[in-house]
Structure formats: C-alpha cells, structure tokens
Amino acid sequence: MTEKKERKLKIRIRGLNKSYGSLHVLKDLNLDIYEGETLVVLGRSGVGKSVLLKQIIGIEKPDSGTIEVDGVNILKLSPSKKLLYYKQMGMLFQGAALFDSMNVGENTGFYLRQHGDPRTGWITKEEIITRSKEALAMVDLSGTENKMPSDLSGGMRKRAGLARLIVYRPDTMLFDEPTTGLDPITAMQINELIKKTKKELNATSIVVTHDIRSALEVGDQLALHHDGRIIHVADKKAFFQIDDPVIQAFIENASVGKRGNK
C-alpha cells in the first residue's frame, strides 16, 4: 500500500474515443501509467492497441477525450510545445520503421542530427557518430553502422529501432508489438533489451502486445484491452487471478495459462 502511494502518475488518459469511418476503435478508454513503470497492454490483434499508442505519442488525434502527460493535456498544446513533448517521447514501431534511404548508423543518429542533444540543443558530428555507436553496442549491433536496413533480419531491425530510441534517451518509451514475428530466442533478446533500456534510462514504458510471455517478462503492470476499452489493470500476479472470462480465454488461447496462474 505504501508503495502505491509513492507512485507518480505520468500519463492519464480519460474518455478516449477514436473512430475510422464507421469503425469505433477506442471507446471511452481510460488508463493511468505511472512514472518509471512498464505497463503492458495485452489484447487480441486488431482491437486498437497500436491506435492507442499513436494517440499517446500524438501521431493521430483522438475524436474526443484527454491525454495528460505530467498533468498537461497534450491535445491542447501549441505547436511549439507539442514539439517539446514529442522530443521526450520515443516509439519502437512494429516493423521498426527504419528509414530505408539511410544506413543503420544514419538511422541511429537521425534524432541527434535533427535536434542536437536533447539537453543542450546542439551536438558535433563526431559526437553523433560516437553516441550512435554506443547505442548500437548496447543492442549488440556493433559494426552494422554501414549496413542498410534491407540487409538486416527482423530481430536486428527491431534492435536498430531500439538503438534509435536509446540514442536520445526519451523519458517515455512506447513499444508496438516488439516481439511479434520473431523467433522465441530473438524475442527473449528483445525483452531483455527493453528491460535493460528501461533500467538504464529510467524511462516510463508502454508495451502493447498479444505475446503473454513477453508481457510477463517486461511488464510491471498489465492491462487488458478489449472491445475498445481497458477492462482490467493490475500487477503481474494479480492480473492472472482476475476472474474474468476474457482474461482466462486469452490466457488459454495463448497456451500459457499454467505459467500465468503461477
């Protein structure tokens, strides 16, 4: 109980609605994310988990609702303040979204070339190269600076995408299906990297996935996204004890019921 009182609210989402034509994807969605924690949003494919992330990072605008980050409604920010907001956020996309026209080194240093160091606002070319190399080393991709994204495997692309985030040290990181399409060993590597990154940057993280193993590995809190809403949020142990047919069905379908109930 004492521990809960010390938690500081980082992101507060209330009444979020988003539709695409007649398809109502997010329905009065409410969610709280606490500073320094990793919240994993579980849900079946196509329920709008990635849409939720895109609203949080500001790529898409919701139809209604509020998203408060550190107490400020980001949907009402002026363009200049919105830019500052973007600079403290980072997102790893499902397919990594590396820029095809740049090599891995250029991809990794892209943010620094555009904005300089987030703290000082400027940076030298040499420093960009050094920090890109450091970030790539952190994700075990040393020596791949000159490779093009098309030369990398799926797992390497994800890691390069993660290095692109690490290099500018955002204080909130969003992960869109980080382990989808990867073999179990590579998925485990990515999970380890997410944990390592979170620890080193002390970042608040939101991970959306339908991979329960990954959720258990990286999450402090788990949430279930179902039918456009977050229907349950709890810590790892409590989550799998919730007596809800949706959660149980989800666990059974994912064939890890035993592990989840432990």
Add this chain to the structure above:
Amino acid sequence: MGHKRSNSSLQIQEIPFTKWIGAIGDYFTLIFMVLISSVKKPPHFSLIRNQLYDIGVASLPVISITGFSTGIVLAAQSFFQLSGFGLTSVTGLMVAKAMMVEMGPVLTAFMITGRVGAAMCAELGTMRVTEQIDALRSMAVDPLSYLVAPRFIGGIFMMPLLTVYSCFMGIIGGYIVSVYYYGMDPTTFLDPLPTHIDNFDFFSGLIKSIFFGAIIVTISCYRGMQAHGGAAGVGRATTNSVVICYSVILISNFLITMTLNSFYPYLQKIAPWMVK
C-alpha cells in the same frame, strides 16, 4: 426498410463526393502547409541538393531524348506540311515557338511526372505504409518540412531549367533535320528566331513549367502520403498520382495559356520589353 434503403442509397452517393471534396481540401492544405514550413523553417540544404540532383541532373538524359526527338519531328512535319505553301522558311520559327510555348513545358512535365513524380509517390507511399512517416513524427520531425518541402523547392527550381534545356535540345534537333536532311540554309532557320520570338514566349514557357513543377511534386507527395493497404496500395497510389498529374497538367496548361494570353495586350502597354 424502404426508408432505410433510401438512406443507405443516399449515403452511397454522398460518400465519393464528400471524399472527393475532402481530398481537394486536404491537397490544398498540404500545399499551404508546405509553403508555410518552407518559409518558416527552410529544409536543410543537403535535402534540397539531393532533390535538385534527382529531379534535375538525373533527368537530363530523358529530357535530352524527349526534347531532341520532338524537335526533329516538329521540323520534319513543318517542312513537309509547309513545303506545299512555299513557307519552309518558317520551319525554324515554328519549331522554336512550339517548343518554347507548348511542347517544351508540357513534354518536360510529362517526362518528369513519369520519372520523378511516380518515384516520389512510391517512395512516400512505402514510407507511409511501413510507418516511416509516423516514425518521423514520433521524433518531432515534421514530414511535410522534411520530405515534401525539399521536393517542392527542387521541383519549382529544376522544372524551368529542364524546360529551357528541353527547348534548346528541340531547336538543335529541328536545326539538324532542317539543315542537314532537308538542305535548308542555316541562316534561314536561325534568323527569324530573335525577331519573332519575344520575351513573352520565353517567360510564358517558364511560368508554365514552374506551375507544372509544383503540380507534379504536390500531387505525387500528397498521393504518396495518403497511400494505404501495403504494396498494392502504394501501386494504386502511384498509378493514380501519374494519371492525376497528366490530367491536371493538361487542364492547367489550357488555363495558364488563356490567362497569359489575356495579359498580352496589357503587357504591350505596361511592359513593352516583355513583348519584344
């Protein structure tokens, strides 16, 4: 049921129209935003330089072929058609006027649409469907400023230069056919040009080419950034962008021609140097 059915049939008719109007609104918003971002925070010169190279330098071979072949055909046809009237002496003038006022700007625009516009649309479309454009936004980089503005600036700078080059190649082609094939005297081909081609002809071609450059880039980028549905969606967007560019170039060519021609009498009064 009957009431419901009439409602849905109304919706079916309304959606394409509203979408069409919405798309035009979105397109003009994109142009406005690109202009604003180009002025407020001009793109880095390296981005513009890459586009100047891609649009301009890399297009030189295709523009050379287009301009030259158009010039030789124009000369051959003019000479053949006019020989019956004893007017072969105006072959050079016809080739030069046609190239500068119409053929140069329009054919250059067509070739740039096929070579550059389609590539732009496909590149941005691929970036869109693979979330690279979202990744730019997530890193506080405005895609319009980073992707579209350099292409826009590159387009409106290079199109006039390519058009002038195309006209030059056309006149050279016409000269070669007239002089070396039909045996026309070189002075007969060249002498009427400075006398009968005025600044107005030259500038009307340039003005058209600037408009065409803006049209090609904005339509291609707009369609690319709207692409969805994976590789097939990018293919559809690219095809659409090329078809729309060709259509808009042809329609706007007529409108620009009529507008410029209507200014001609006023220019004779207020800027006589333009019509000399």
